Amino acid sequence: MPESSIVVRPEPTDSPTYTAASRLQASGLLPAVDLFVDAAKTVPLPQPPTPLLLADYGAGTGHNALLPISRAIQALRDRTPREQPVLVAHTDAFDNDFSTLFDTLENDPDSYLTRDGAVYASAIGRSFYQQILPSYSVSLGWSSWAIHWLSRIPTAIPDHVLPAYSRDEQVRAACERQAAHDWHEFIAFRGRELTHHGRLVVLTMGLDEDGQLGLKPLVDSLYTGLRELWSSGLISAQELHGMIIPIVGRSEKDFVAPFAPKDRFEGLSIEHLETFDGQDRYFQQFRADKDARAFGRQWGSFIRAATFSCLIAGLEGGRADPRAGELSDRLERSVAEQMAAAPQEMHMPMVKLVLLKHTRPK
Numbered sequence: 001m002p003e004s005s006i007v008v009r010p011e012p013t014d015s016p017t018y019t020a021a022s023r024l025q026a027s028g029l030l031p032a033v034d035l036f037v038d039a040a041k042t043v044p045l046p047q048p049p050t051p052l053l054l055a056d057y058g059a060g061t062g063h064n065a066l067l068p069i070s071r072a073i074q075a076l077r078d079r080t081p082r083e084q085p086v087l088v089a090h091t092d093a094f095d096n097d098f099s100t101l102f103d104t105l106e107n108d109p110d111s112y113l114t115r116d117g118a119v120y121a122s123a124i125g126r127s128f129y130q131q132i133l134p135s136y137s138v139s140l141g142w143s144s145w146a147i148h149w150l151s152r153i154p155t156a157i158p159d160h161v162l163p164a165y166s167r168d169e170q171v172r173a174a175c176e177r178q179a180a181h182d183w184h185e186f187i188a189f190r191g192r193e194l195t196h197h198g199r200l201v202v203l204t205m206g207l208d209e210d211g212q213l214g215l216k217p218l219v220d221s222l223y224t225g226l227r228e229l230w231s232s233g234l235i236s237a238q239e240l241h242g243m244i245i246p247i248v249g250r251s252e253k254d255f256v257a258p259f260a261p262k263d264r265f266e267g268l269s270i271e272h273l274e275t276f277d278g279q280d281r282y283f284q285q286f287r288a289d290k291d292a293r294a295f296g297r298q299w300g301s302f303i304r305a306a307t308f309s310c311l312i313a314g315l316e317g318g319r320a321d322p323r324a325g326e327l328s329d330r331l332e333r334s335v336a337e338q339m340a341a342a343p344q345e346m347h348m349p350m351v352k353l354v355l356l357k358h359t360r361p362k
Contacts (some may be wrong), residue, residue, distance in 0.1 A: 058145070183255065219245075
């Protein structure tokens with residue numbers, strides 16, 4: 001893929017499957033949701049009738065925001081008049097599936113819109129690696145399972161689909177530099193958008209103490225499956241090398257780097273930063289039922305929903321390529337079979353952090 005290509009988030013090509021993957025991710029939100037609720041209890045509030053603005057950065061189909069925003073609004077309502085408007089702005093790349101997002105908000109029984117008539121939802125189709133909302137307008141921000149996507153792919157990755165598992169040190173270094181730039185841009189613009197003493201809670205993929213991203217058996221099975229498709233002639237070697245999942249993990253050191261040496265950046269400081277192990281619900285279920293085939297199918301479905309649109313973009317015809325459906329079906333089946341053959345618990349380092357805005361501009 002050319003260096004100038006922009007990749008922010010995968011396009012959901014199969015909304016029901018993508019939604020199922022989102023629900024799996026949503027089930028692991030609780031460690032960060034508690035931080036979000038605590039933030040809702042302390043952020044300064046605008047004077048009525050000025051609306052209170054919440055921002056969801058990297059909304060996808062909306063399922064990762066339902067629980068945290070619902071609970072945050074409940075906490076805010078303990079502090080605001082019932083009639084004070086609350087505006088929730090869901091942001092994502094322009095090609096996100098916003099139709100499914102609004103269907104989720106309108107019809108999901110867990111939607112925050114069903115509980116409060118003074119809450120309003122909106123959406124903005126713009127990358128969060130630039131400014132999205134007016135300066136000093138956002139009281140409370142949320143971002144989950146989003147900022148580990150690079151804004152662009154800085155180099156070809158000839159020996160894997162994930163930068164972290166390439167054996168080429170120059171490839172890894174180029175992607176780490178891009179990840180550092182992206183984090184710098186993300187927080188710089190959030191620093192402009194947050195109100196005085198506003199807060200942003202982020203949940204994202206991290207690195208463990210050995211610098212490992214996690215999910216390696218799953219990602220290795222994906223690359224093995226792609227090589228099988230190349231060996232069978234379904235895809236070319238050039239297409240294989242163009243199939244990249246631009247995801248990175250960051251260490252705690254990476255997150256604090258822009259804040260040196262005074263622990264401030266764009267008026268922001270890190271109020272909370274913690275790396276923890278995400279739960280593998282599929283393996284927990286396997287321990288209970290010993291159904292290896294179901295374990296494999298679940299991971300196959302998950303990885304298809306989360307990443308296959310990135311891989312399909314590497315086909316000569318892109319997402320319109322007539323081989324896209326066959327590639328997806330065969331690759332999902334290959335991953336499922338490999339995972340079922342050797343079930344093991346996925347290691348998933350995650351990071352939760354809270355950014356606090358301190359100052360207005362001079």
